[in-house]
Amino acid sequence: MEAGQQDEFIQELQSAAQMQFSNPEELTGPIDEKQLQYWQHLVDDALDRGAKVIPLLNNPGAGARPFEPLALINVPPEARVLHEEIFGPILPIVTIANTAAAIAYVNSKPKPLALYWFGKDKKNMKQVLNETRSGGVTINDTLLHIAIEHLPFGGVGASGMGSYHGKAGFDTFSHQKSIFEVRGLFGLNLFNGTQIARPPYGKKIAWLIRYLK
Known part of the structure; x- marks a missing residue:
């Protein structure tokens, strides 16, 4: 006061x-x-x-x-x-x-x-x-x-x-298990998960990097 x-x-x-x-x-x-x-x-x-x-x-x-x-x-x-x-x-x-x-x-x-x-x-x-x-x-x-x-x-x-x-108590004392399923783009094995972050790096990855910039 x-x-x-x-x-x-x-x-x-x-x-x-x-x-x-x-x-x-x-x-x-x-x-x-x-x-x-x-x-x-x-x-x-x-x-x-x-x-x-x-x-x-x-x-x-x-x-x-x-x-x-x-x-x-x-x-x-x-x-x-x-x-x-x-x-x-x-x-x-x-x-x-x-x-x-x-x-x-x-x-x-x-x-x-x-x-x-x-x-x-x-x-x-x-x-x-x-x-x-x-x-x-x-x-x-x-x-x-x-x-x-x-x-x-x-x-x-x-x-x-x-x-x-x-509900806050239920959420606090419950474990929410995270699950992520990796799928290819449009069902193709393209840009699949961490694949683009692994070598060898080709022209497509170089183009993607330039595009993201």
């Missing part, structure tokens, strides 16, 4: 988190101690590099929960949280100058498995979709493109190759 929108966005984010998790018992935590340590390491690494933590709930569990949802701002480019899968309630916020800068930022990184665009400006949306590459896209929400059986799901480049779901 643009730098001037960051404070407003954080306020909206905190309001949404507070409304969604007003009952602390409905907020889950890490699946095990290893996952918890990984989340904490990502946050500590970002803080050590100059980032700032923004809590998203105003009724913290006071120790009842091992990890609270949070946002990170002023995150330096080298922070691990911007380079690794998080799979947890941590949202690093990166500010940019404009849409072109956002597109350049996405394209400077390994191609993402998913891209999410939020907004009402259709021209802006089309620019982002046309000028970036990703495994899939959901507009004005997250994750839902994965749930549509008729949409191929998969990555591109570093996020994976190929896709599955529906």
Whole structure:
């Protein structure tokens, strides 16, 4: 997002988190101690590099929960949280100058498995979709493109190759065996397959080469 929108966005984010998790018992935590340590390491690494933590709930569990949802701002480019899968309630916020800068930022990184665009400006949306590459896209929400059986799901480049779901899955996990049968021109043994590429070369081949030039 643009730098001037960051404070407003954080306020909206905190309001949404507070409304969604007003009952602390409905907020889950890490699946095990290893996952918890990984989340904490990502946050500590970002803080050590100059980032700032923004809590998203105003009724913290006071120790009842091992990890609270949070946002990170002023995150330096080298922070691990911007380079690794998080799979947890941590949202690093990166500010940019404009849409072109956002597109350049996405394209400077390994191609993402998913891209999410939020907004009402259709021209802006089309620019982002046309000028970036990703495994899939959901507009004005997250994750839902994965749930549509008729949409191929998969990555591109570093996020994976190929896709599955529906016919795309059948094609991905099926081997298409290529078969090519060589036949002569008009049933004659003339210009048959690779024959013209093999010596000895006569006048017909010399004429064909001149013609192709």
